[in-house]
Amino acid sequence: MAKFKGAIVVDNEKCKGCGLCVVACPTKVIELNPNVNGKGYHYAWMKNPDDCIGCASCGLVCPDSVISVYKMSVQS
Amino acid sequence: MSHIQDITKPEHLVYRKTPLLTDNIMHYCPGCTHGVVHKLVGEVIEELNIQDQAIGVSPVGCSVLAYNYLDIDWAQAAHGRAPAVATGISRLHPEKYVFTYQGDGDLASIGCAEIMHACSRGENIVVIFINNAIYGMTGGQMAPTTLLGQVTATTPYGRDPKLNGFPMKITELLAQLDGTCYVTRQSADTPGAVRKAKNAIKKAFQNTRLRKGTSFVEIVGTCNSGWKMTPVDANTWMRENMFPKYPLGDIKDI
Amino acid sequence: MKGNEVIAEAAIRCGCDGYFGYPITPQSEVMETLMLRKPWEETGMVVLQAESEVAAINMVYGAAACGKKVMTSSSSPGISLKQEGITYLAGAELPCLVVDVVRGGPGLGTIQPAQSDYFQATKGGGHGDYHLIVLAPASVQEMNDFVDLGFELAFKYRNPAMILSDGVIGQMMEKVELSPYKPRWTDEEIEKISGSWALRGKKNRKRNIVTSLELDSYGQEKFNLKLQAKYREIEAKEVRYEEIACEDADYVLVAYGSSARICQKTVKLAREQGIKLGLFRPITLYPFPTEAITKLAGRVKGMLSVEMSAGQMVYDVRLAVNGKVKVEHYGRLGGVIHAPEEVLEGFKSAFGL
Structure with a gap:
C-alpha cells in the first residue's frame, strides 16, 4: 500500500511566527522555533519531520506564503 | 527512513507561493487574514491564466498597499470609492477582469453608496470584502460590522446599540439587489475554509468571464492586533462570536 | 445651440x-x-x-x-x-x-x-x-x-x-x-501615449500602478517637487488671454467668462463717454496671465476686476500688479448678473471719475 511522506520548507526570514500553521497541522509536525529570525520572529519549523504527510494544510493557512510543501509516495 | 532532502525535490513539490505574489514582504501583522486572501486571489488569477487581463482596485485601509503584493495592474481608490473606480475601469475595459478588494470600514461605512449602486447596476466586476469587524489601519476603531458588546478604540465599553447602532449585515443587503449574481460569505481560518474561499473567488472571476454581473465574496477574517489577541485565539474568537452573526455559505447564486 | x-x-x-x-x-x-x-x-x-x-x-x-x-x-x-x-x-x-x-x-x-x-x-x-x-x-x-x-x-x-x-x-x-x-x-495609440502608466492588464511589462499614496515623506516631497515643476512649465507655456481695446487704455477691466462679455459692452459705453477703457480677458485662469497683467500695469492708471462674486480673481490681479496701480473689484453676487451700465458706474466710483 502506498504511503506518503511529506516535508515543508519554510522561508525563515519571511515567516512572522503567527503560529496558524502549527494548529492547522493534523499530525503536529510544526512548532515555532525557539530561535528567532532577523525580524525577531520565532519562525515555523518541522519539529517532528517524520510525521509530515505533505497535506499542505500549513501552506493553505499561511498568510505570508512562506511554506512550500513536498510530498512523495513511499512503499510500505 | 527517507531524508528530508529526498523529499524536498522539485518533482515532489505540491504547494508553493503563487508567482502572482511579488517577493515583497507583506506589511500585515502576523496572522492577518489579508495575507491568505491576497494569496487566494493570486492563485485564482494564476489558475485562470488571466494575469494580463486582471485589474485590481485597492481601498483605503490596511489593504491599501495590496498593489505591492499582487503582480497585476492596480488602481488605488479613495476611501470607499473602489466600486465606482472599478465601474469606470470595467465600462472602458469591458473585456477585463476587474475586481475591488475592500475592508469593512471602506465598503460598509464610507463606501456604502458606491457598493450599493455598483451592485444595483450589476457592474461586471468581482468584489472581495474582508470583514474583520474593526478598522485596522487607523488603530482599531468601531466598524459598521463590529459586534454588539465588542470593545474597540471608539467603543471602549463595548458596542452599545443605543449609542452606536447595530452591526450591519451588508452582504445580505447586497444579495437583495438584482445586479448581483453571486453573493457568498466565507472564512479563511482552516485549510478546509481556505479551499472553499478559493473556490468562491474562482467562481466569482468565472462569472466575470460569463458577464453575469456583480459577484460579491465576503471573507470573515480576523484582526488579531485590533482585537488584541494572538492569531490562534483570534480565529477561535471569530468562530465563536463572528460566525453566529455572520453565518458562512452562499447567500445567492444565479 | x-x-x-x-x-x-x-x-x-x-x-x-x-x-x-x-x-x-x-x-x-x-x-x-x-x-x-x-x-x-x-x-x-x-x-x-x-x-x-x-x-x-x-x-x-x-x-x-x-x-x-x-x-x-x-x-x-x-x-x-x-x-x-x-x-x-x-x-x-x-x-x-x-x-x-x-x-x-x-x-x-x-x-x-x-x-x-x-x-x-x-x-x-x-x-x-x-x-x-x-x-x-x-x-x-x-x-x-x-x-x-x-x-x-x-x-x-x-x-x-x-x-x-x-x-x-x-x-x-x-x-x-x-x-x-x-x-x-x-x-495602440493609447499604448503609445500612456502605455507607461495606464491600466490595460500586465503583459510583457512591469505592473502599472495608479496611486497617489507615498508613505515615505521624502518620497512624497520628491513627488510634490515634480508636480511643482510641472506647474511651472504650464505657467511658462500655456497662458492664454485676450486684450480688447487695451492699446490706448487709461484704465482696464479684467474679467473672464460671461462677465467679460458684459464688460465688452461697458468698454463701448465708456469710450462713447470719452473714457479710454480697455478689457483684459484671462482665458486660462490657471495658469493665470500674471506677466501680461504686470506689463499692462505699467501702462494704465488702474484696473477693475469685474466678477460675479465678492471678488476672488481680484487677488491674482493685485498680485500681478504688485501695488503699481490701484486695483479694485466690482461685481454682483448670489446669482445676480451685472449690467454693462452698472459696471461702468462701479468703475467710475472706484476710480473717482
Whole structure:
C-alpha cells in the first residue's frame, strides 16, 4: 500500500511566527522555533519531520506564503 | 527512513507561493487574514491564466498597499470609492477582469453608496470584502460590522446599540439587489475554509468571464492586533462570536 | 445651440471615451444631450449616470487610469462633492476633463449663474498642493473649442483640466461651428501615449500602478517637487488671454467668462463717454496671465476686476500688479448678473471719475 511522506520548507526570514500553521497541522509536525529570525520572529519549523504527510494544510493557512510543501509516495 | 532532502525535490513539490505574489514582504501583522486572501486571489488569477487581463482596485485601509503584493495592474481608490473606480475601469475595459478588494470600514461605512449602486447596476466586476469587524489601519476603531458588546478604540465599553447602532449585515443587503449574481460569505481560518474561499473567488472571476454581473465574496477574517489577541485565539474568537452573526455559505447564486 | 449641449456634442466629436455625470442645474443638459445622442452606437463612447457626484468623479478616476479620454460635468455644489476625486486625480497624475457650470453659493445657494468658485477652481479645490488647468469660455463657441483643448492639455501634462463656465454660457444659445469628428484613440495609440502608466492588464511589462499614496515623506516631497515643476512649465507655456481695446487704455477691466462679455459692452459705453477703457480677458485662469497683467500695469492708471462674486480673481490681479496701480473689484453676487451700465458706474466710483 502506498504511503506518503511529506516535508515543508519554510522561508525563515519571511515567516512572522503567527503560529496558524502549527494548529492547522493534523499530525503536529510544526512548532515555532525557539530561535528567532532577523525580524525577531520565532519562525515555523518541522519539529517532528517524520510525521509530515505533505497535506499542505500549513501552506493553505499561511498568510505570508512562506511554506512550500513536498510530498512523495513511499512503499510500505 | 527517507531524508528530508529526498523529499524536498522539485518533482515532489505540491504547494508553493503563487508567482502572482511579488517577493515583497507583506506589511500585515502576523496572522492577518489579508495575507491568505491576497494569496487566494493570486492563485485564482494564476489558475485562470488571466494575469494580463486582471485589474485590481485597492481601498483605503490596511489593504491599501495590496498593489505591492499582487503582480497585476492596480488602481488605488479613495476611501470607499473602489466600486465606482472599478465601474469606470470595467465600462472602458469591458473585456477585463476587474475586481475591488475592500475592508469593512471602506465598503460598509464610507463606501456604502458606491457598493450599493455598483451592485444595483450589476457592474461586471468581482468584489472581495474582508470583514474583520474593526478598522485596522487607523488603530482599531468601531466598524459598521463590529459586534454588539465588542470593545474597540471608539467603543471602549463595548458596542452599545443605543449609542452606536447595530452591526450591519451588508452582504445580505447586497444579495437583495438584482445586479448581483453571486453573493457568498466565507472564512479563511482552516485549510478546509481556505479551499472553499478559493473556490468562491474562482467562481466569482468565472462569472466575470460569463458577464453575469456583480459577484460579491465576503471573507470573515480576523484582526488579531485590533482585537488584541494572538492569531490562534483570534480565529477561535471569530468562530465563536463572528460566525453566529455572520453565518458562512452562499447567500445567492444565479 | 445651447452651451451645455455644445459640451456634449464637442465631447463626442473630439473622440471622448467616456462621460460620467450626475444631474444638477444648470448643467443637466450635458448628460441629457449625450443620452439622447447615444454616442455608444456611433463612436463607442460610454455614458453613465452615476449615483452621486462623488461616484461620478471616481468613475472618471478609474476610466482615466486606463489612459482613456474621460470627463464629467457638474455645477458648484456638485463640484464641491467632486473635490475628493479631483485631488486624487491630480495626485495620481491622471488626465481628465471636468466641466463646472457655476451657480451662486454658498451652500445650496441658487441655480442662477455666478463666478464665485474661482478660488475653488484655480487654487486646487481639494487638499494638497495641486492645480487644475482652468479654461474660462466666454462664448458657446469656446465651450466647443475648449473641450478638445482641455483634453489636449490634460494629456500633455497628465493633469486634470477644468472648463470653468457658468449658468449664462451654459444656458445661452448661440451660433457655433462644431469641430470636425476625430476618431477615438485605438488601443495602440493609447499604448503609445500612456502605455507607461495606464491600466490595460500586465503583459510583457512591469505592473502599472495608479496611486497617489507615498508613505515615505521624502518620497512624497520628491513627488510634490515634480508636480511643482510641472506647474511651472504650464505657467511658462500655456497662458492664454485676450486684450480688447487695451492699446490706448487709461484704465482696464479684467474679467473672464460671461462677465467679460458684459464688460465688452461697458468698454463701448465708456469710450462713447470719452473714457479710454480697455478689457483684459484671462482665458486660462490657471495658469493665470500674471506677466501680461504686470506689463499692462505699467501702462494704465488702474484696473477693475469685474466678477460675479465678492471678488476672488481680484487677488491674482493685485498680485500681478504688485501695488503699481490701484486695483479694485466690482461685481454682483448670489446669482445676480451685472449690467454693462452698472459696471461702468462701479468703475467710475472706484476710480473717482
